Amino acid sequence: MSSLEENKLLVTERKILRKILGPTQTEEGIWRRRKNKELEDLVAESNIIGEIKAHRLCWLGHVERMGEDRAVKRAYLAVPSGRRPVGRPKYRWKDEVEKDLCDLRVDDWRETAQDRPKWRLLLSEAKTHFGSSRYPTN
Structure with missing residues (x-):
């Protein structure tokens, strides 16, 4: 975003x-x-940006815990074939989520996603991190 x-x-x-x-x-x-x-x-409460990013991370943890046979997991892990048109690369959902995790300084997120209590703690941390200042001053 x-x-x-x-x-x-x-x-x-x-x-x-x-x-x-x-x-x-x-x-x-x-x-x-x-x-x-x-x-x-x-x-x-945290602002809408914190809520959106926390929900996005929540869905990431859910997908990571899914079985490999689920369609959502296969789509998440799929690598499309073919070439993209020339120009600026398009952002993918996966790129945005990884950027959020990088902002939170989380390295072993796949391991953390398997442990639900730890993942919930990470989600609450994300809400406060991304939504801490409701209205940033420019």
């Missing part, structure tokens, strides 16, 4: 939260929209 896509998701999330939480009234009695920091303070 590119940073442009991530930014669009965060903007949409903030827009929805502003609708849900509504405006706030100042001491002078003037109504105003909530600022990003106020939204971050009110909502104590």
Whole structure:
């Protein structure tokens, strides 16, 4: 997921939260929209990016534990034949997940995925790592 896509998701999330939480009234009695920091303070959960990446890792662990005869596992492990057109290489789901695991500094993820309690711990760590700052300042 590119940073442009991530930014669009965060903007949409903030827009929805502003609708849900509504405006706030100042001491002078003037109504105003909530600022990003106020939204971050009110909502104590990870942002949508952390949730997406954690769910993606959750699915990776599920696929890794599957039997080799399952269609999903065969598709995951398959190497397509043929050539791609000239140009920038297309990103694959597998590449994005491996980048997330690299960001988490996880080396032996295949081994960890076999142990469900350890994998769940990794998923909770991913939520806090990727969703720690709800609204990054640019």
